[in-house]
Amino acid sequence: MHPVAAADLITEGQQVACFHLATMAAADQDFTADFELHASSSASECHALVLWFDTLFTQRFCSDTPVELSTSPHSPQTHWAQTVLVLPAPVVLVPASQAAGAAGEAVALQGRISMVRRRRQHRCLDISIDYRAVHADGTQGAQRAQLYSLTVSGKE
Numbered sequence: 001m002h003p004v005a006a007a008d009l010i011t012e013g014q015q016v017a018c019f020h021l022a023t024m025a026a027a028d029q030d031f032t033a034d035f036e037l038h039a040s041s042s043a044s045e046c047h048a049l050v051l052w053f054d055t056l057f058t059q060r061f062c063s064d065t066p067v068e069l070s071t072s073p074h075s076p077q078t079h080w081a082q083t084v085l086v087l088p089a090p091v092v093l094v095p096a097s098q099a100a101g102a103a104g105e106a107v108a109l110q111g112r113i114s115m116v117r118r119r120r121q122h123r124c125l126d127i128s129i130d131y132r133a134v135h136a137d138g139t140q141g142a143q144r145a146q147l148y149s150l151t152v153s154g155k156e
Contacts, residue, residue, distance in 0.1 A: 004082045006073040010044040010093060011037040016113055032114040038107060039093035046091045046109055049129065051083040085148055091133050099136035106133035123152040
């Protein structure tokens with residue numbers, strides 16, 4: 001799979017979890033977080049959610065030479081890739097400044113993401129998203145849900 005280019009993003013990024021790698025427990029990897037994404041510049045179809053991580057190697061272990069490993073589309077490409085969660089149907093997002101107030105114009109995608117490690121299968125994640133469009137007039141579209149199962153084989 002090819003990495004996602006920054007030019008392909010239609011919303012600002014949003015942090016959904018933060019872990020302290022030196023002190024976290026394995027169970028901390030299982031989480032649920034809310035998100036709300038707004039169109040950044042012009043009306044666009046949202047076909048997927050893109051997940052990436054940033055890891056800061058600073059303070060405790062690298063205070064003299066802080067280093068950041070990022071898989072963000074805004075950062076130089078690494079051997080790590082982003083995770084792309086394709087939506088079953090695209091959602092058209094319009095920046096709030098360009099919305100005419102019509103009920104059919106979505107100005108945000110609002111939802112919840114959950115990630116759970118598969119207990120009996122190493123390096124596997126089950127991801128669920130519940131989401132809905134939020135329209136310019138404040139109404140909300142139908143709630144949708146999608147499940148994903150990710151497995152890392154270790155083979156390139």
